[in-house]
Every structure is written in structure tokens, then in C-alpha cells.
Amino acid sequence: MAGGAVTRFAPSPTGLLHLGHAYAALVAERLADPGWFLLRIEDIDRDRCRPEYEAAIHEDLAWLGLSWQQPVMRQTDRMQAYRDALARLAPLAYPCQCRRGDIRAVLSAPQEGALPAGPDGLVYPGTCRARGLSDAGPGDVIRLDVARAFDALGIDRIGFRDESIMPDQDHVLTKDQFLDGIGDVILSRRGMGTSYHLAVVVDDAAQGITLVTRGKDLFDSTFIHVLLQKLLRLPTPAYHHHRLIRDDAGKRLAKRDDARALRHYRQDGATPQDIRRMIGL
Incomplete structure (x- = not known):
């Protein structure tokens, strides 16, 4: 797709962002350029979502050098x-x-x-x-x-x-x-x-998302979303399912992999450029 897409990064504030989140956010921003990159907070799981994790999302993304359109959408408002x-x-x-x-x-x-x-x-x-x-x-x-x-x-x-x-x-x-x-x-x-x-x-x-960027682990879910779009008569955006960031054993990173949280890399002195190199960007 040519530049000018509207993309989004939509994390859930149920833990700290890790290297996989950094990759997903940076890919979404890169594929939007020179369009719009949006942030959405997916906080419908009220039992697990925490305000401190939501605050950390904003802080970590800004540290990576990302900026996004305002206001930020929050699912609990919708x-x-x-x-x-x-x-x-x-x-x-x-x-x-x-x-x-x-x-x-x-x-x-x-x-x-x-x-x-x-x-x-x-x-x-x-x-x-x-x-x-x-x-x-x-x-x-x-x-x-x-x-x-x-x-x-x-x-x-x-x-x-x-x-x-x-x-x-x-x-x-x-x-x-x-x-x-x-x-x-x-x-x-x-x-x-x-x-x-x-x-x-x-x-x-x-x-108004025109390009959905997400990990390959959500590929099958896209069939569900396209079906719901048709039933609700909503537009179907373009899709880009990117590679996943994995640990040394080849396992996909999850929020329980706290050792790979961006917060810890920052505390150890890593720079945003270091993170980009670690995830292949």
C-alpha cells in the first residue's frame, strides 16, 4: 500500500509493553507514513486492566519516539x-x-x-x-x-x-x-x-482505519472480523499481518515475559535505537 494509510496500535493495559509491542507499534507507524498513526486503549477487560499500565503505555511509546493523533480512543468510553x-x-x-x-x-x-x-x-x-x-x-x-x-x-x-x-x-x-x-x-x-x-x-x-497491522497470530481472527464487518455493513480495511518477536527458544513474547519489558530495558540504559536494532528495525 502507498503512504497515507490510517493505522493504529491498540494495546490492552494489562501489563507492561515488551519488545513485541514495540515492533507492532513501530510497524504501524511506519506503514501509516505520511498518513495517520492512532493509539487506542483496549481496556474492556476491567478485571485485568490497570491505570498504571495505561500510563506506562503512553510513556514507553513516547520514549520510542512515537507520536499519535489526539484524542486517544478508550474502549470503556464506547x-x-x-x-x-x-x-x-x-x-x-x-x-x-x-x-x-x-x-x-x-x-x-x-x-x-x-x-x-x-x-x-x-x-x-x-x-x-x-x-x-x-x-x-x-x-x-x-x-x-x-x-x-x-x-x-x-x-x-x-x-x-x-x-x-x-x-x-x-x-x-x-x-x-x-x-x-x-x-x-x-x-x-x-x-x-x-x-x-x-x-x-x-x-x-x-x-477510519484503512490498514490494520497486527501479528500473524491474529491471522485467523481476521476472518471473524471481515464477517462482522459485512454483517454490520462496515468497510473492510486492508490487512498486514507481520512477523512476531520471539524469545531465544522461539516462543512468542507475552506480557508475562516481564524481563523483556521496555521499562526494564530503559532502566538498564538502552536507547530507542537499541530497541529498534533488537527487533530488526
Whole structure:
């Protein structure tokens, strides 16, 4: 894509930023140039998000030399937008009372070997699919009936193009492949009022994001987001799934890898240029 894109970096304030976050933020800024680079704070997980981590996000990104458009979007300020989107999807949604153990038990019963897993863990077997939203209880999640969603759109496959992974062809899942590999995705989680998938789609549209940059670990989630975009009649941006920063053992960095937090590198005397060299930029 030529310059002039609108990109975003959207961390959750549930821990300190690490080298992988630095790479993701710097890639998003680089691919926006000379467009707009935005910051979004994804803080819907109120049990795990902390104000000190949010403050650290701003501090660490500024130290790296990044700047972004104001104001910064925070998801906890946008709950009504998520409720409105959920209401639009209500005819294709149902409440689910299953816990992870319930799902595992159902999937384990008829088969041996590895259980089917997708972007959100075990692929939901549809146990509660016949329930109506009027049956929803306070402990339920709300799921999208994916088969009905495809039928409502009059399509039998969903796809997108990626700028960095085989950019000359579409990445496609058929309806059956989506159901077998991803399943009925959660639109609203217990105690949150939304889910990552629903919120990110609504927020990207609201911010006018034209290029979504994210790690390759979220590649399969993009099929979910494109489906939701079509159902909500929102634009589909371009996508760029970049490489992941890994530790010495080849494992993807996570927030529990506190030793690789930017804060610690700064305290040890590293410079922003040192960080860029460490992550291959």
C-alpha cells in the first residue's frame, strides 16, 4: 500500500509493553507514513486492566519516539457503540451458558486425539444454539450463529487479502471451514458487555482505519472480523499481518515475559535505537 494509510496500535493495559509491542507499534507507524498513526486503549477487560499500565503505555511509546493523533480512543468510553452493534446482530445471536469444561466434555465424548481449536480456544460445538436471546441469563455469553450469518449474507465463503502474506491472492474460508475451524464466535463476554472481536471491528470503523497491522497470530481472527464487518455493513480495511518477536527458544513474547519489558530495558540504559536494532528495525 502507498503512504497515507490510517493505522493504529491498540494495546490492552494489562501489563507492561515488551519488545513485541514495540515492533507492532513501530510497524504501524511506519506503514501509516505520511498518513495517520492512532493509539487506542483496549481496556474492556476491567478485571485485568490497570491505570498504571495505561500510563506506562503512553510513556514507553513516547520514549520510542512515537507520536499519535489526539484524542486517544478508550474502549470503556464506547460501551453504547458496542451495545448498538450487538443489537443489530441480535437476530443472528443466541445466549450460551457453557463453560470451558462443558465445551471440552462435549468435544471429547465422541472422539480421540486433539480437540478442534480456533482463535479463541476450543471450537464451540453449538450446544446452546437453539436458545433465544429472551432466555439469556446474567452468566451467559452471547454468540453469533455463524451458519445463519453466512446464510443471511447470501454467501458461502469469506475472505480478505493481506499485504505481507501472498498479497496477490485472497485468503478464503468456506462456511463449513469457518464452522469447523472457528465456530460460533462470542460477541459479548460475561461482565464485559462486548468482546474483543466485536469491539475491534466497531472501533476500527469509527476511527477510519484503512490498514490494520497486527501479528500473524491474529491471522485467523481476521476472518471473524471481515464477517462482522459485512454483517454490520462496515468497510473492510486492508490487512498486514507481520512477523512476531520471539524469545531465544522461539516462543512468542507475552506480557508475562516481564524481563523483556521496555521499562526494564530503559532502566538498564538502552536507547530507542537499541530497541529498534533488537527487533530488526
